[in-house]
Amino acid sequence: MAEEKRLMKGNDAIGEAAIRAGCTAYFGYPITPQNELTAYMARHMIDHKRTFIQAESEVSAINMVFGAAAAGARAMTSSSSPGISLKQEGISYACGADVPCVVVNVARSGPGLGGISPGQGDYFQATRGGGHGDYFHLVLAPKSVQEAAELTFEAFDLADQWRMPVMILADGMIGQMMEGVTFPEPRDLEKLPARPWAAGGQYKTHRPINHVSSINLVPDELEAKVHERFLRYEQIKKKEIRFEEVNTDKADLILVAYGTSSRVCLGAQQMAKALGIELGIFRPISLWPFPYDRIAALAAKGKRFLTVEMSMGQMVQDVQLAVAGKAQVSFYGRCGGNIPTEEAVLAEARKLLGK
Numbered sequence: 001m002a003e004e005k006r007l008m009k010g011n012d013a014i015g016e017a018a019i020r021a022g023c024t025a026y027f028g029y030p031i032t033p034q035n036e037l038t039a040y041m042a043r044h045m046i047d048h049k050r051t052f053i054q055a056e057s058e059v060s061a062i063n064m065v066f067g068a069a070a071a072g073a074r075a076m077t078s079s080s081s082p083g084i085s086l087k088q089e090g091i092s093y094a095c096g097a098d099v100p101c102v103v104v105n106v107a108r109s110g111p112g113l114g115g116i117s118p119g120q121g122d123y124f125q126a127t128r129g130g131g132h133g134d135y136f137h138l139v140l141a142p143k144s145v146q147e148a149a150e151l152t153f154e155a156f157d158l159a160d161q162w163r164m165p166v167m168i169l170a171d172g173m174i175g176q177m178m179e180g181v182t183f184p185e186p187r188d189l190e191k192l193p194a195r196p197w198a199a200g201g202q203y204k205t206h207r208p209i210n211h212v213s214s215i216n217l218v219p220d221e222l223e224a225k226v227h228e229r230f231l232r233y234e235q236i237k238k239k240e241i242r243f244e245e246v247n248t249d250k251a252d253l254i255l256v257a258y259g260t261s262s263r264v265c266l267g268a269q270q271m272a273k274a275l276g277i278e279l280g281i282f283r284p285i286s287l288w289p290f291p292y293d294r295i296a297a298l299a300a301k302g303k304r305f306l307t308v309e310m311s312m313g314q315m316v317q318d319v320q321l322a323v324a325g326k327a328q329v330s331f332y333g334r335c336g337g338n339i340p341t342e343e344a345v346l347a348e349a350r351k352l353l354g355k
Contacts, residue, residue, distance in 0.1 A: 015040035034106035062090030092131030096214025100159035117337025118172035251280030299327035
């Protein structure tokens with residue numbers, strides 16, 4: 001029998017999904033607008049006899065995640081924009097040591113401390129490997145509370161499968177809004193994937209003690225390891241690209257947006273339809289790997305693109321890379337915590353279409 005839908009705030013839904021996915025260790029530090037997530041884990045991880053620690057800083061939290069995950073735990077942390085910046089060194093360590101974990105960024109406006117309103121200015125940081133060195137990790141961007149829960153639940157499996165951190169890049173709007181959500185059945189901790197590479201025992205399973213580290217002082221060995229990792233990235237690009245399309249077959253102009261901005265674009269598309277104007281929507285769900293090939297295919301059909309972001313323009317550069325000069329790419333964005341309106345997006349689209 002399917003579980004009844006529950007009305008939950010996005011931050012709480014992410015926490016519940018993580019617990020059901022088998023998160024056995026959570027380490028966090030308070031920052032708005034994701035504080036409810038940390039509070040949810042504080043209440044409910046203990047209920048399930050799992051580990052919760054409010055660390056003394058964001059730096060401590062991510063290094064606790066690294067240590068717990070290296071020892072075999074399904075580990076997670078969460079924060080918001082400047083807090084994620086502080087975690088970047090540890091994320092680079094985890095990528096360099098091939099340690100799976102889940103990192104949630106409920107993004108706010110920036111740069112610097114910025115404001116506590118939602119923003120999408122963390123796109124470059126998330127998708128380009130925001131720490132030091134040559135690396136990438138999976139980045140998934142939900143548009144709703146339901147999808148935030150679903151992607152969080154799946155993120156733990158993806159982290160294990162590809163042995164890397166997986167980032168859920170939401171924003172303050174999705175973290176704070178309340179919507180109906182259903183959850184999958186909780187994972188059986190005894191049936192979680194084995195981690196024979198890990199540094200210590202996992203639950204009741206004995207295995208040899210392994211050395212888990214990102215350091216290698218022999219240049220040729222380190223280069224070979226990085227090359228091996230990038231071969232894995234190519235496999236991820238073939239298997240894990242995700243996106244959603246609306247009306248792209250009928251429309252000449254396609255709105256490209258993710259997260260909260262994509263919800264605004266859907267409203268603008270529906271308003272346009274009432275006026276007899278066809279707009280399409282292309283929503284990347286995986287921000288890394290990015291769906292370059294599909295956008296390129298749409299560009300080859302003569303489509304034009306309007307990228308809508310809650311920033312000064314970051315994802316628009318990936319859209320430009322995808323079309324490779326073969327299609328017009330325009331940009332509309334708001335920043336400082338402002339969210340584009342349906343009316344403004346529609347006006348921008350009508351201007352481009354001359355209607």
